[in-house]
Amino acid sequence: MLSSLRVRWMNLPAAIADAESKPRQLDIAADVGLATPPTLISNDPSDVRAFAADVGRIIVKPLAEPIVHEGGGYTAVYTRIVASRELDSLAGVAATAHLFQAWVPKSYEVRVKTRKVASDAALVA
Numbered sequence: 001m002l003s004s005l006r007v008r009w010m011n012l013p014a015a016i017a018d019a020e021s022k023p024r025q026l027d028i029a030a031d032v033g034l035a036t037p038p039t040l041i042s043n044d045p046s047d048v049r050a051f052a053a054d055v056g057r058i059i060v061k062p063l064a065e066p067i068v069h070e071g072g073g074y075t076a077v078y079t080r081i082v083a084s085r086e087l088d089s090l091a092g093v094a095a096t097a098h099l100f101q102a103w104v105p106k107s108y109e110v111r112v113k114t115r116k117v118a119s120d121a122a123l124v125a
Helices: 013-020 022-031 045-055 084-088
Strands: 039-042 058-061 067-070 073-076 098-102 114-118 121-124
Touching: 013 022, 039 045, 045 058, 045 084, 045 098
Parallel strands: none
Antiparallel strands: 039 098, 058 098, 067 073, 114 121
């Protein structure tokens, strides 16, 4: 709906949606040759357990808006390591899809946003 307005855009709504989509960002990063960790998007606890058994230690991160409404208030949801003891229950996973990735030890952290500009190129910021 916003895209149908005849106005100038500083940031096109579709570009903002792409920039905020972790699956889309992973896809573009892989397309241009950047290394990406093994990733699972699922709401099935058995899939998550199998993924953890395959790749080892895993992290979970929100797929979309990292703010959730619970217990009468709002809570920020951050990327975190899934403790091995959590794999038995995985409470709440079935409620919605989550993004799980193999944990990668880091020396530093870099945030990358990509934008596909041609079939074989991407802008990275």
